Amino acid sequence: MAHFLAYAMSQSSSANSSPLSQWAALPSSGPPNPYAAAFFSRHNGPPHLRHDAGLELLRRSTCLDSPSEQRLCLPSTRDDVIGRLDKWVADSDAKRIFCVYGPIGVGKSTILRSTEVRLHTTDRLGGSFTFQRDVRRNRLFVTTWAYQVALNVPSLRSAIARAVRRDQSILYADFETQLRRLILRPCTKTNLPFPLVFLVDGLDECDPACRRDVFTLLENAVNTERSPLRIIIASRLSLDTIQSAPVASLAIARSSDAVRAYLASECGRIHHGLEPWFSPQALDAATRISGGCFLTARMLVRFLSDKDFCPTQRMTRITMLASRPRFASQHDPLDSFFHMILSAVPGTWRASLHLLLRVITTTQLTRLSLGHIAQLLGLSSRRLARGLLPHIHALLALVPGSEAGCIEPFHTAFVDFLLNPARSEEFCVVGPGQDVLLVECLLRALSYRVDGPEVNRCGYVAWSNLDAMVDLLTSIEIDAGSVPRIELLLQKVNPDYFFQTLSCFETSGRKIISWLNRMQPTPNDALKLWDDYAYMAFFHNAMNDFDPDDIDPDTEEHIPEGNLLHHPILQRLIRASLALPPLTPLAPFRLLLGTKYEDLRAAICDVLRPAFGRNVRGLEALWAVHAKTMHGGDGADEEDERCSWGAVFSDLALNSLRITRGVFAGRVPVEMMGFWLEWGRFVRSSPSTGPACDEILAELHHFAPQESQWEWGVAVESEVHDVLKWLESLEEVPRHELIRWASYLPRGTRLEQDDAYESRWVGWKGFGAE
Template sequence: MALPSGEYIIANVRTRNRAAFSNSDDHTDLLSSSGNHATFRDKWLIEPFPNGQYTIINKDYNSMAICDHRPRTGSHVFGVRVPESGAANKPHYLWDIRSTGVPHVYTVCKPASANLCWKAELEHGSTITLAEYRRDDSFHWTFNFNPAELKPAVGGVNLTEDERKKAEERFDKFCENRVPGAAFDSQQHDPASKCLPGTRIAVREKIAQWRDDHEAPPIFWLKGPAGAGKTSIARTIAEECRESGNLAGSFFFRRGLAGCTDITGFVPTVSSQLTVNVPLSLNLVYKAIHDDHFIFDKSRQDQFKKLIVNTLYQLEDVVTPKVLIVDALDECDTKSAVEELVNILSDVHFPLRVFVTSRGEGYIQEIFNHPNIEERTCCLPLEDPDLEPSGDIYKFLKNQFSAISFMKRHLIKQPWPSEADLQNLVKLSEGLFIYASTVVRLVEGDTYPPDRLKNVLSLPKSPLAGLDCLYAQILASAITSPEFKQVVGTIVLTRKPLSVNELQHLLQLERHAVLNALHGLHSVLMISNDDDAPIQPFHKSLYDHLTDENRSGAAAFIDPTVHAIRITLACLKSMLADMQYATSHRPDWKKSYACHNWFYHLADALIHKNLSQEDYHNFTDCLTNFFVYAWNPWIEHFKFQSDLGTVDRLPAEQKSVGSSI
């Protein structure tokens, strides 16, 4: 509950005025008071109800603050005489008082319309109305706390309305470059990917101790092998930080998700999240933008420091420690980008902390070994014997198989699985949660789970071979499809997840051919019954398996450079086909994957120098046709969409075409 019952002065953070009634009449408006007028009574009795909502009653006038039955933006908050005992629990008599995550600062909103909140105007005597909540201190209130005692910048930055509006417009434009899919709670992530209650306790306790220790290094680096559960831990920590008011923002790198493999959108994403998670930061962000007109022309390091680090530093006295969570650093696409980002993050200071996860790749280890970064980093390897996860993997398997057994109790003879089977699976996993979760999905999807579990338990017991053999068993039925490499290779190598319909269009295949190639892969790919839903791997280890011939074998091996050529050809052919069937001279490419990504795959394809004669001719013929028939309409498309920035990124790829083909 946000507040205990008691007597309060309610003051607005921005205006410093108090909420008050000027008389005891029915339907008298709630007003903004400077506190210097005798008729304006500003002492309030606040009483909680069992449902967590509150009545707000003026002590002197015995009037209750309420609103209309069906309030809307602009509705007045007004007073009525307190009803008889027991009658004050009507919905329009009650309010939600919610913490903003900043000590002493709250919002007051209608339970049935959570976005309608109290809003104060500057003038003494102006009415307090309900409005759609914005990240603005006129919506923020203190209870028995003088807003003047907040740091000056918190209680309202000295910007005129015009200056504030211009800064807001510039910030909103900057935030158009954010990456929605990078947030920890994005719908594009596997919702099941978080720690089971009661698991990974030792790791989570170490992270919590670091978060709250002002003297601890500002960076916590959790490193471990693929499939060890780093992302599940990161997502759990992010959720816990959000619930406790400690979350600054999150950025989850993810291969195959648009914008989630580079750092271009990192600062816009994190700064936009910060203003939502820490509402009092917004005015400070506007002030930073106003004070530096060229801030959005500067380096990412300067932007990060001024918009995020310095903003939170100014709130140091009034906010709890805030954690920025960066997951899967190793899935960022270039070593130079990783190095740049780590250098940016190493410059933070309290109250901001940074929690980072990655594999212990050689180049990442080298970056963290740099003396300036190492001294500012607390490193926790998941291979640490004190963090041995076998017990947690056992709990996970026990929990999941109990659910499967219950759901299919009419088929499965109980008890199932046996204790010996569970212990064998724990040994086969060798500490890799991805092994355990893949086994669960595989067994769950079978018509008779016990038979599938027997097959899994017959696989080799070497830890590396265990995961590879499990993948090989799952892929065995799918690789018989003639379109397997074409479809699955495209899924693991495209820059964003594609749906069945998008794969059909890009690869120019029939629906049944796409579905046939995906048959039996529900345990390793997120596949929906909705043909418009994106398909993506549950875990990057599938990409690692498929793109390493020593692990996958020739039948399943997908060569990234060879397949880059095939995806490039598919993109070009798809656009040429769109040209042929367009009803106007400009095809509708607004949502076309090929239109927005062909040149990236072309750049990857040009790495491959040893094309077969047939591939060489196909490649050059298709490129020639594209430049002759589709180049101008493609340029026109981006002019029409006012997005010539995409075209500006082309010169390097264009120049390399002539020298490489």
């Protein structure tokens, strides 16, 4: 449990760092590659000194197993199986494919890892790959093999790298093409002393069609003329149903003796008070619980070694479980163990437990970080790590190489258990009731109003996972009895998530509307609200496409009669859209305008939509009238002072400064930080007298752009320059403020300041400029 808690602690500590510091750093290259480490240690040079463009491109299209997952057989165990494989490798007349098969948890993967090490020491290893229930990962099957061959067989390295350099599209080709050009062709052109052995694990994790295609590919590869390949496959299933010709095979049975030896070895590593802390009778009980299944044994060890609990007390629970009558199914050991752990979770955590189990077994939500899972469950990362996860630590694992602390089921057998109601009973994660609970959980997460500093600093789940959450939501059919409850939650959803980019609503919001239309009875109130959001998205996109230079001067005739030119909120909205940079999303636009979605909705949907509908030309005409006033044209007269250009720029200046400060203080999510916060330009465009001037001056007094917090550059320096120009235009300004703001600019000639900084201001169309 310590690693889960360590991640939660790191999230809390990261809250003190700058929210923008992550923008400047490049992502990590991932965990070290054991193959590369072995190769470069033999060839006297670190990777960066022996760089090859072809190999580097190939490396990026690989998926190597984590070294921590590569367990080996204990001494004096499985000697018969390993000996059989050794003989097959040495026999040049043996069938070219060897299948090791048996039920889950008998140690097939461990046998393969031990065989892989033996092959590597004799320079017979080509490569290995473990298939999983991840289509994207499985697509890297052949490229991973090719990369391993390049590292394991020096004589083939240059040929493989050259093939990639000559045609980089090979990295995206089908398996057959990749295998032929990256492995078979280089191998057949080189006189290898003996065939290369390739290992395939987890083939049964693929769907039947994929499993058949991969095996056919391998069959054809080993039967190619002069083929230097031999294959060892580990699978739960025999290959009888998909093989076209006989293969060598060996059935692996469960071994209680091997499991007992493993348990004794691993329990001996657990230090607890006086040694030994477990008796032979307790070890016999644990062996009976395992039923000869290594998977159960590994989970038992994880269960016993959890530092948050006393191992002797947990061993007592295992001994009590061993004394109960066993179930009749082939999954007895695993099912008994799963039930023992899940049933021991305190009742106060049961609701969160069911949601957590559903989240980690749902395809759309796989690989969520611990922090994001906690947010979905409505918990803090610390509370989840300290409260619930310790009870089920043996059933979960951190995703290898995940810097964000992603968790997943320890083994797919646990997923199979949870998806089978006959096996998991009350812990089953499928069914209408569980679906509705998940929908409510997701909608509550989408209703979060981003007012928590810790969450804002760490990043909220809905910002980065909106598409996945919406895809999952809209894939679930809602029964009639649950529609009223779901409708209320849909009306509370925070629109910011759907307006975080210009295209976000079209990709995600439209799916919500289609989902609402499928519900019976029709949730009319929620449907009307989301239809209004759809029009707001259309309207905002139309605003961003507007260009005053492309508008016909005689456009006022397209404006319907009425008071549209003098509607206060519309005036401020349109003028702000003309002042803000193009492509500004609606979510930060609303914050910069300082208004609520209810007011925007009323102005756009209740005033503009009846007048224009989706008539873009009419909307452009309305924009054109306001655009004229920027450059001194006639335009709308008798405007409300609150809607004047000076008032609009003052609001943009104040709100952009407050948003920026709010991001650093954690009051505003970092997603609101972007190119649209041109606070210096907005300040310089604001009036230099009046109450707004005093407000801006007071806000600037508390505003301090520090290099340690900012991604510093010419853009920020230009903003500082514009603030300085505005301060210099004031009749009375504290001298210390001028000195402070001048200190933020790097020292340079007057020419550098005038040309580099002033050119941006002059280049802008002069909105508010003299």
